[in-house]
Amino acid sequence: MTSKIAHYQQVIIDTARRMANEQLVFGSWGNISLRLDAEKILITPSGIDYDKIQREDIVLIDQVGTILIGDHRPSSELPLHLAIYNERRDVHAIVHTHSIYATSFAIVRKRIPPVVEDLVQIVGGAVEVAEYALPGTDELARSALVALADRNAVLLANHGVVGVAAEITEALKICSLVEKTAQSIIFARLLGDVVELSQHDIKTMHTFYREKYGQR
Numbered sequence: 001m002t003s004k005i006a007h008y009q010q011v012i013i014d015t016a017r018r019m020a021n022e023q024l025v026f027g028s029w030g031n032i033s034l035r036l037d038a039e040k041i042l043i044t045p046s047g048i049d050y051d052k053i054q055r056e057d058i059v060l061i062d063q064v065g066t067i068l069i070g071d072h073r074p075s076s077e078l079p080l081h082l083a084i085y086n087e088r089r090d091v092h093a094i095v096h097t098h099s100i101y102a103t104s105f106a107i108v109r110k111r112i113p114p115v116v117e118d119l120v121q122i123v124g125g126a127v128e129v130a131e132y133a134l135p136g137t138d139e140l141a142r143s144a145l146v147a148l149a150d151r152n153a154v155l156l157a158n159h160g161v162v163g164v165a166a167e168i169t170e171a172l173k174i175c176s177l178v179e180k181t182a183q184s185i186i187f188a189r190l191l192g193d194v195v196e197l198s199q200h201d202i203k204t205m206h207t208f209y210r211e212k213y214g215q216r
């Protein structure tokens with residue numbers, strides 16, 4: 001188990017560096033977690049910059065947030081991560097980012113509409129905005145769950161993005177795609193009205209993606 005934990009601590013470090021390199025987060029903001037099994041979750045620590053973070057800094061907690069291994073406090077968004085794992089059995093990785101274009105939608109509290117095929121395949125529809133609550137609170141965890149529903153991304157009002165997936169590279173990819181889509185929509189609106197995909201087409205593409213992905 002120790003080597004498995006060390007392996008996944010390193011996976012989180014690698015993902016955190018990619019997240020920072022892609023400018024999806026700045027400084028020590030944002031966070032990442034990974035569910036190893038029903039009672040073990042790895043999560044980034046609170047307040048350590050991604051260029052300084054070490055494998056040992058990644059904290060191992062149980063399903064209610066008790067620290068099992070680690071010298072640091074877990075991310076302050078721990079309640080959000082625990083609430084999502086508790087509600088969504090299909091989710092095993094969560095990436096939370098503060099990227100610029102997606103946060104622009106979060107600031108005006110407008111959803112990212114389902115207008116691009118790659119986004120709807122992987123997210124399953126629009127990226128809705130959770131009702132505002134202070135960061136790190138149970139209230140934010142609850143409002144995020146409501147807005148997330150059965151999709152794979154949600155915007156936190158005046159804050160950022162949460163991407164959820166069965167595995168960690170997928171969760172990071174979701175945050176990148178949400179950012180790219182937000183940017184595309186802002187430019188598209190300069191050219192004309194954006195056209196949303198139909199619910200039928202969204203469902204077809206999302207189901208196709210999930211089934212194809214499941215076979216790999």
Ligand SMILES: [Zn+2]
Nearest residue numbers: 030096159160
């Ligand atoms: Zn945040």
